[in-house]
Amino acid sequence: MGSLANYHKNLPVIEFAGDSIVPGSTSWQSTSANVVRALEVYGCFLAICDRFAPGMHDSIFHAAEELLSLPIDVKVKNISETPSHGYVGQVALIPLYEGLGIENATTRQGVDDFIKLMWPSGNRTFRETTLEYSKIVAQLDQVVMRMVSESYGITNSYEALLEKTSYLLRLLKYRKPNENESGLGIVPHTDKSFMTILHQNRVPGLEIKAKNGHNWIVVDPSPKFFIVMAGDACMAWTNGRIEAPQHRVMMMKGSEERYCVGLFTFIKDIEIEVAKELVDDENPLQFEPFDHYKFIHFYYTDEGKRAKCPIKAYCGI
Template identity: 45%
Template sequence: MKPGTDTWVAACEMVRRGFEDHGCFLAHFDKVAPNLINSVFCAMEQLFDLPLQTKRRKTSDKPNHGYTGQVPTSPLFESFAIHNPSNRKHCQNFSNIMWPTGNHHLCESVNEYAKLLQELDRTVKRVVFDSYGLDKVKCESFLESTDYSFRSYKYKIPAMDESNVGVNSHTDSTFITILHQRVDGLEVKLKDGEWSAIHASPLFCVLAGDAFMVWSSERIRACEHRVILRSNVTRYSLGLLSYSAEIVQTLEDLVDEEHPIRYKPFDHYSYVGFRFTDEAVKCTSRIKAYCGI
């Protein structure tokens, strides 16, 4: 898809409308081959099958970038993160922590998958910049300041007397989250307040996070979503999440009378850490509690 073509112009309209109305859209991205997707899901099943004490070896100095599991409010949920996975060394370091001799299959699969989804993420952001008529130089600078995190998620089958809520309703702290599922469960809240199930398919669900909402002066909605488990199979899903390595702030070009500045500039990873504090959990809007004006 090349800038300036009819396909590009149509994509600008659809992506912008999806983000502004619902905070999300579905993307067809056939560069990610089915055999690669199968390979990544297979590697993730092996990863989550490791003993708990092994999984807990994965820690990070960045908040919410290690192993997450055994959380009382989300007992069915586990997750791993690999920071900037398009760098093969980061994937190798991760596999060396989990296995004594590493895991070549996981390293190669995740690295290739992340590179492709990073390309999708960057294309989506270029489309957004173009749809608002923003400067291309600013766009490239924005892209260069982006950090990525590969996330894998596991949701075990709930017991008969257990809630089927995999993850409660929330928005992400990210700029963009790209999710892929092979078992139904993901639901998004639409503009009219209704919940809509996103069915498992080859399509990727692209969600705007809190940071994108702040950047756009609330032109873009942060997508509220949740996971509800309705199948009798263990659910695995994959995600690529984008963050800013620099200070997040509202772009002045997008500020007007209808869209005034509503948030103070903030450090992205500090905000990620705040979201898991007792203070934040009690808030209706964590981003407004953290940096709202």
């Protein structure tokens, strides 16, 4: 359990079950070591979570299909002050992609506010499904980050961030490419989140760029896997020890429509800063303290879009 010897497509697979999620246990410690190593080497890993009931996979993707089948004039009501947190679609560069976002997705108020826009008369099943899913996946995120913070000796730093953590649930669709279209579903990028946890609907497409900078690792879309991925904010918080991986979506000609659900973590109302425990003569400070949401807005400026590494351009030393 928690063994890094189990690789799939060159990505480590780590199981979160039994004693491995009990803080202080021997299994917790070994799983923590595997989590940190996976994030430091790959920036991501595949997680198997025993808290995720088998039927939840079908329920959340039924919810995604129901949402994304709504008329476009309804979906565009999903507006956010934060770029790319609301509806994104009908974009010339990525015509296959469409997605909506539920802000504060682990709270009933956040989900209800979203449902009022999409279904003014309500949608109880959608509310229960998305809220339950968000809470379960948020628990996985918190277990992973506790393991990381304990391993680095920066638990106090993480506890301060956890109190200010907000969760965004995005439900995404990639349509089948037409005969004359590129299969590019989403351009290569790193996430601007703190952490991201993705879940796929059995249709392949997600690819992670290998650290050699040349090869792309195709991620198994099996419903048993969650893809746990570091974002740019985590890279800065760990003083560069964990790097956010480049990833993209490529749709094959003749493939089915692809759905994906992602839970993204963001830190609000507090600056993210490198803990002093991660700075020494061999590891000098690489990032100034920064506001997570201001960084997101920076990314969508001309300077941010041109930057090879936006987080370094924004607050790097």
